Amino acid sequence: AQSVTQLDSQVPVFEEAPVELRCNYSSSVSVYLFWYVQYPNQGLQLLLKYLSGSTLVESINGFEAEFNKSQTSFHLRKPSVHISDTAEYFCAVSVETSGSRLTFGEGTQLTVNP
């Protein structure tokens, strides 16, 4: 079975600083990887996904993540964060493209301070 570990439960940063949220996974077969974002008192929204092809994937709001098969990682990065990026971020893995059995990590709370 697959599993996901998010290495930091809380990440505080100042506005306009770079940030990296770390995610490692384990699986004996090929995986599909996702990052979801949860703003306060809301449900989760898909931020970006890796299914195949280019190992670097980007979101519309400046986040990017790189699939590293040798290190079994899918870290999320942004070169300059905004106050509005404050949210909880979840890494998730599936062994099917349909994602019916998404396994989520524990979540990382990103807090951007002025």
Added chain:
Amino acid sequence: NAGVTQTPKFQVLKTGQSMTLQCAQDMNHEYMSWYRQDPGMGLRLIHYSVGAGITDQGEVPNGYNVSRSTTEDFPLRLLSAAPSQTSVYFCASRPHRATGELFFGEGSRLTVL
């Protein structure tokens, strides 16, 4: 533009009481699922359904029942609530063969005393 709608948003129960969390989606999605979210544990899959009349267990199904009589609705029933079921519950849906993007409701916060 409703998407996935969950009711109620908040509920307080006493141990042993039963209740149903409602979930409805208006996107004609075949796949629907229920997750619970607990601090430090991420989201864990309770039950899911790939179409009307078809349901299956997820990672933590004990204490919960589901049914899927229509494409739109996927209620989650707690038969005899326990304090361990205090959690935030999320319903999520997607087209059957979509590549991973689940559409989530806003959640239902349940407290069992």
